[in-house]
Amino acid sequence: MQFTGFHRPAVVAAALSLTCIPAVGHSAVLGAETITFDGLISGVPFFNYDSNDPDSITDVVFSTVDPFGFNTAGPGPDQLYINEPGLEGSTLINPDLRVDFLQGATGQIQFGFALIDEGSATFTAFNAANVPIGMQTIDGAYFALPGGGTSSFPENELVVPLAGTATYGLFDFDLSFSEGGRFIIDNFSFTPAGEDIIGGFQGALPDDPILPGEIVEGPNGVPEFNFDFPIDENGIGGIFPIFVDPVVAVGYDYDFTGGPNAASVIIPGALPNGDTEFDLLVPGFGTFTLTAGVSFDFTALDPLGIAEFSISGIDTSELLDPTDPTAFVTGLTYVAGGVSNLTMTPITTFVPSAGVPVPSILSLMVFGLFGLRGRLAAVTR
Numbered sequence: 001m002q003f004t005g006f007h008r009p010a011v012v013a014a015a016l017s018l019t020c021i022p023a024v025g026h027s028a029v030l031g032a033e034t035i036t037f038d039g040l041i042s043g044v045p046f047f048n049y050d051s052n053d054p055d056s057i058t059d060v061v062f063s064t065v066d067p068f069g070f071n072t073a074g075p076g077p078d079q080l081y082i083n084e085p086g087l088e089g090s091t092l093i094n095p096d097l098r099v100d101f102l103q104g105a106t107g108q109i110q111f112g113f114a115l116i117d118e119g120s121a122t123f124t125a126f127n128a129a130n131v132p133i134g135m136q137t138i139d140g141a142y143f144a145l146p147g148g149g150t151s152s153f154p155e156n157e158l159v160v161p162l163a164g165t166a167t168y169g170l171f172d173f174d175l176s177f178s179e180g181g182r183f184i185i186d187n188f189s190f191t192p193a194g195e196d197i198i199g200g201f202q203g204a205l206p207d208d209p210i211l212p213g214e215i216v217e218g219p220n221g222v223p224e225f226n227f228d229f230p231i232d233e234n235g236i237g238g239i240f241p242i243f244v245d246p247v248v249a250v251g252y253d254y255d256f257t258g259g260p261n262a263a264s265v266i267i268p269g270a271l272p273n274g275d276t277e278f279d280l281l282v283p284g285f286g287t288f289t290l291t292a293g294v295s296f297d298f299t300a301l302d303p304l305g306i307a308e309f310s311i312s313g314i315d316t317s318e319l320l321d322p323t324d325p326t327a328f329v330t331g332l333t334y335v336a337g338g339v340s341n342l343t344m345t346p347i348t349t350f351v352p353s354a355g356v357p358v359p360s361i362l363s364l365m366v367f368g369l370f371g372l373r374g375r376l377a378a379v380t381r
Contacts, residue, residue, distance in 0.1 A: 078152040081112025086186035097171035104165040104193030111188040114155040119175035125166035258341030260334035261305025266295040279313040305335040
């Protein structure tokens, strides 16, 4: 669903008193960096940003549990605070949007937003101890534009002073006359706390996955990769995916030998040579087709989630390198918080012409739904 589905509420606009502001739009913040979302890809559930530092590593992550991901199309040119493309999404989800500052953020957070209908935007910033250190709410309004006319849709700019270093923030867009709709943000300004990644974020990104704590020899000499890591029910690993990587493998059976069960699974996109269709085996329920980019909801089979599953059917022409530390990244979330005890046992095959084993499964990204299941029913089923 695109932002372009908006209709201009001319009657409502006429009934409102217009707010006039300077043509500059907003003040500059010393040392701040501004994210314009120009590189956002529609349909992807996260957007990564690399700060102005020399390491070429993602430093800010915007995430959603919306299975349709983000869009880029906005309300058109007649807006003061939105310059397409922006980051556009659904207001049906709680939280509607999350941002993680892997380097931390100080000073203040500032961004423009627009809504499909009258309503408000709230941003709450948290420190590493999950304590709120800044929160502001502001209503959308129809502004007089420098070139004449008024905003096509309610918009505004939200500025949130920070009482410390923020490590993440949550967005809540509330529409006055409907439960669900669309929002868009643009020109998101923040000041990094430094150039170093703050601890505790490993697993938040596919390029910085959790590595196995133990590799043991299983039956028939096949290695097993064991992971033990905490799950934040309200954050990374809970609402948002946590990524793990077995380092060396060609395919896996997934067994959750302790902790909460898996809630859903998704292969983020087509494999390098274009393979997009896979076989998902769920013991006791059968085999299903898993299409890259389409989430499979385990809770539709069992509300308590699934303790084991396998993915197979990767075309051998992919010849994915099992030594590539990013080739087999797996993103997981769960049906509850706690500590996950996950065992991944490789599935291998041999291609004589290539002379190397090749994978029969690849990347996963699992999204836990927890208490969001009911509220997400409209967009996940």
